[in-house]
Amino acid sequence: MDLLFIADPLESFKIKKDSTLAMMRVAQEAGHHLWFCQSRNVLWKDDLVVADCQILxxxxxxxSWFELGGLELRSLKSFSAILMRTDPPFDIEYLNTTWLLSAAVKQGAKVLNDPAAVRDHSxxxxxxxxxxxIPPTLVTRELSAVESFHQIHRDIVIxxxxxxxxxGVFRVGADGLNLASIVETLGENGARTLMVQRFLPEITQGDKRVLLIGxxxxxxxLARIPQGNEIRGNLAAGGKGVAMPLTDAENKIARLFAPILYQRGLFLVGLDLIGGHLTEINVTSPTCFVEITDQSGFDVPQFWLKALEKALS
Structure with missing residues (x-):
């Protein structure tokens, strides 16, 4: 198979734990051909969606972990699959890329995750x-709504x-210290929508990343456990990643979502669970392949590849 990875610059990869690199490596070992480009290299030309891409x-x-060939202009429908692995933020340029990829799908390209499904799943x-x-949740631009939510739940995350x-994740305790300032700053004085949730003390046991593939x-x-006085378990925020088997409750939630989201065109999904509560559904570029594999012995990249080969057969 010819697999095109649309990703961030290869030089930016954290090679010891990058999930996209793990996908690339296992696909190459299986004899598939790798191609690479950035989202800026995808374009509409001569009535086709094409990419200035390089064999990888x-x-x-x-x-020096990669070698790139010369630039080639290829239509996206000529690849066996296109893997969109550009990291958020989901800004206007990310959105523009999904529209181009949707046009490519109409021309016969196989894009994973389906770009329309990515757009539909914030x-x-x-x-x-x-x-x-989900935990008690408020979505708003209004400071007064946040203040009312805080009065009810007392301990919240914005x-x-x-x-x-x-x-940009902030916790505001019962004293409400800096609540207005945080909302005004994060929300740019009402210009940006915020999500507010009741604080979940179970975060001390970890923000669990659960992977759904095919x-x-x-x-x-992977339980991402906050360290020190930090409330955020995210690895990028210094959290400690600990792989552990799914609990019965987590497995039940995951098995509920897996077929639903797959039927919608979401081949790879990362559910975030805290204390059995669903907090995010990650569909852009879910990670944690390497950490789970190294700690548990369950080969996530190989699991991903077998699912990919099955989906494309």
């Missing part, structure tokens, strides 16, 4: 489809809808 070889050296707002599984890696559930989660 993964090398064993850690200091990683934070999509949880509102399942209110019985975050922007377009953040990633724990960026409609199936990876049986281990």
């Amino acid at each position: 070889a993964i090398k064993p050296s850690s200091s 990683e934070k707002l999509s949880i509102t489809e399942f209110p019985e599984l 975050k922007p809808l377009d953040g990633m890696g724990g960026m 409609g199936e559930v990876v049986p281990f989660a």
